[in-house]
Amino acid sequence: MRKTILALAAAFLFTACAPHTSGIMGSSTGEVRVDNRSFGSEVSIEQVQARQQGELLQGAGIIQSKVATDLRLQYKFTWYDASGFTIEDEASAWKSLKLHGKQRMQVTALAPNANAVRYELYVRKAFSN
Numbered sequence: 001m002r003k004t005i006l007a008l009a010a011a012f013l014f015t016a017c018a019p020h021t022s023g024i025m026g027s028s029t030g031e032v033r034v035d036n037r038s039f040g041s042e043v044s045i046e047q048v049q050a051r052q053q054g055e056l057l058q059g060a061g062i063i064q065s066k067v068a069t070d071l072r073l074q075y076k077f078t079w080y081d082a083s084g085f086t087i088e089d090e091a092s093a094w095k096s097l098k099l100h101g102k103q104r105m106q107v108t109a110l111a112p113n114a115n116a117v118r119y120e121l122y123v124r125k126a127f128s129n
Contacts (some may be wrong), residue, residue: 023124068101077109
């Protein structure tokens with residue numbers, strides 16, 4: 001009986017944490033991944049594009065609210081080299097974004113160096129402590 005209660009408590013703890021870390025991703029290669037269906041029904045990533053800005057790759061994407069209420073979000077660009085390795089990922093921080101009902105906002109970033117050939121744009125719900 002005690003093992004059953006501990007197992008249920010552990011399962012509840014892990015499922016309670018899941019929505020706080022998952023979100024959606026849009027890639028400069030055209031891939032879109034929704035890790036949280038509930039969040040995916042509230043937010044989308046559209047028009048993910050890349051262009052050269054001098055020697056650096058510039059990324060852009062539109063984050064779209066699908067709901068009528070305000071959303072507090074975070075987004076992050078992760079850059080990759082030609083071999084598929086991340087570039088300076090530790091230096092890239094999540095940035096805050098507030099969208100009002102049904103609002104669309106373009107976010108942009110510049111690659112940290114000239115080795116970047118593609119990127120992924122991640123969006124998740126922001127939770128305050």
